[in-house]
Amino acid sequence: MSVVTMPAQRPLHGIACMLAAAALFVGMDSLAKYLGDHYSPVQLAWSRYSVHLIVLVALLAIMGRLTRAELESRAPWGQFGRGLLLLGATLFAYLSVRVLPLTQVYVVNFSSPLIVTLLAIPLLKEKVGAKRLLAAVCGFSGVLIAVQPDVGGLNANLLLPVGMAVCFALYQLATRYFAAQDSALTSLLYTATAGGLVSTLAVPFFWVPVQSEDIALFVLIGVLGALSHFALIEAMRSASASLVSPFLYSQLIWATLIGYWFFGDYPTKATFIGAGLVAMAGGYLIINERHQH
Template identity: 60%
Template sequence: MLVAAATFVAMDSMAKQLGQSYSPVQLVWARYGVHLIVMVVGLLALRRFDRSILISQAPLGQFFRGVLLLGATIFSYLAVRELPLAQVYVINFSSPVIVTLLAIPLLGEPVNGIRIAAVLAGFSGVFVAMQPDLVAMNPAMAFPVGMAFCFAMYQLATRYFSHQDSPITSLLYTAVAGGLLCSLVVPFSWTPIQVSDMLPFVAIGTLGAVGHLALILAMRFASASLVSPFLYSQLLWATLSGFLFFNELPTLNTLAGAFMVIGSGMILLFWGRQDRVKHGNGE
């Protein structure tokens, strides 16, 4: 999960830089197209590519999971083009809060006072980090909110399908879903790629493949309550990258919101783990 956190920030940093010259659709297409090419070439080189990789126990579900990640990626690239990296990640940290809300109707998880308080605190933190101006609200703030919602749904889907298919099969379906859908629309927003930008374009897809393989493996071999908090290390990397490459520093509102969101997420993850231990399902 630490590897996933670092690679996601590196990928988004490159997308933020390239987003000044290329459309988000083209960047997302590179993200999934290169992801697919790198994966297939790597499997062929390791002699591990066979028909069994193409067979999924839930192909439609895996494709839907890929669409969710595609949505999160699109919102992410739109967000980082307009907003500071640290602010985008703080808002995206509301994913565990959204997962908790969605798990109540979708998974039938119980509701109690602690969970309700943590959810309210989490969304309050997002509101603080967004630094809203009720007179002139920045429309770009909708992008990281959409990113957080799609990523929360993706996490739920990953958790559900991680024990039905191998990590390689899950990763392949992720690339295929994103690659196919983006290929349908990228011709309408294509800008010729400069030679100097070729390497970052390739790096976006490569980092995406590595990061999501790490995420899938983390969810497969450990409980979400154990590994999910390590994604919060993204804030450190995002702050460092924003300062070094984009001359960005997090505001006090962003830091205060981060404290509230991360705190609520930790409470929800810890409380969920305690519930599983209490009912004999802990790890």
């Protein structure tokens, strides 16, 4: 039985990929929020994964990488389960933005990096130093300050973004685990296949005719989905989950900009204070990683 080694550690490359993934995620979620008033979350998820799969297969064919080596997985069922975790996170996300203010959805979702940092210790046997853990907590505190959730307005619907955060955290940990066994393209292919297959089986029960002016947006959701998760997989392959996951906090910056430009959400002073804490926490992790390598 051959021994599979982990990919070489490239912490700064991993951080850059996670920052890119964060920006792409916000773009995809913003499109889903815009379309969510007229279409079912299941239909949006179907478009996101089906287009993702078509784009990925086309790119692999053009690159000449649609080979048995790319298609075969050393852990096919585990990879399929990993894809279902992401599908679950997507459905929870699309359901959340329909029934809750976006700020409440984000504050719960941003607990995902902290969940990853904590679970990486028992599940992946990663060593998380006190300073790195403190930086993750600092970033989460910055998010709380920025969005200022209305504690008095909490309700049972918050279980939806909680489900999203937990599914996404487990997906990230599974991505890191299977990086030792499969290439990034293989992992991405299984992600698209699992989501595309299950959502295709479900979408006939939720179908609403797509308006001609929305077709391009449906396609774009899938394209952004493919790019964002390729970046996420590369981040997890390049550095430890507990290091790169806190950089998903940068979604707050993109969400603020997109909210201002497209949805008329004006950021408050607290938003800038919280974003500053997030930036300082991330900056500390980069500086600390430079000194260690």
